[in-house]
Amino acid sequence: MVLIDEGRRQFVKNKIYYLRYNGQMYIKRLVERDGHLAIVADNNPNVYLVSDADDFEIIGRCIWAARELD
Numbered sequence: 605m606v607l608i609d610e611g612r613r614q615f616v617k618n619k620i621y622y623l624r625y626n627g628q629m630y631i632k633r634l635v636e637r638d639g640h641l642a643i644v645a646d647n648n649p650n651v652y653l654v655s656d657a658d659d660f661e662i663i664g665r666c667i668w669a670a671r672e673l674d
Contacts, residue, residue, distance in 0.1 A: 605670045606631060612665035615641060620666040625652070626659050631666060 608622045620633050625643060632643045641660075643652040654660050 606666055607668035608664040609667045610664035612667070613662045615662065616665070622663045622666060624659065624661045624663060625654070629663075634662075 606622070615634055617636055618633065620631060622629070622631050623634075623643070624630075625632075630643070632645055635642050635644055637651060637653060641654040643654065644650075
């Protein structure tokens with residue numbers, strides 16, 4: 605379960621967001637790299653730079669998450 609605040613759509617460095625990127629919905633961390641917005645995952649080394657040509661929208665900021673622990 606994730607709680608999304610749809611009122612928090614402004615980019616704040618190193619926060620986790622619910623977003624649309626090229627037709628897919630994601631919960632990912634947003635950072636700034638070389639003056640550009642970048643999408644990163646805590647469990648994946650790939651970094652995706654967001655360009656003006658991309659279909660990109662911040663839906664809201666994740667403010668709480670619950671998960672089952674082993």
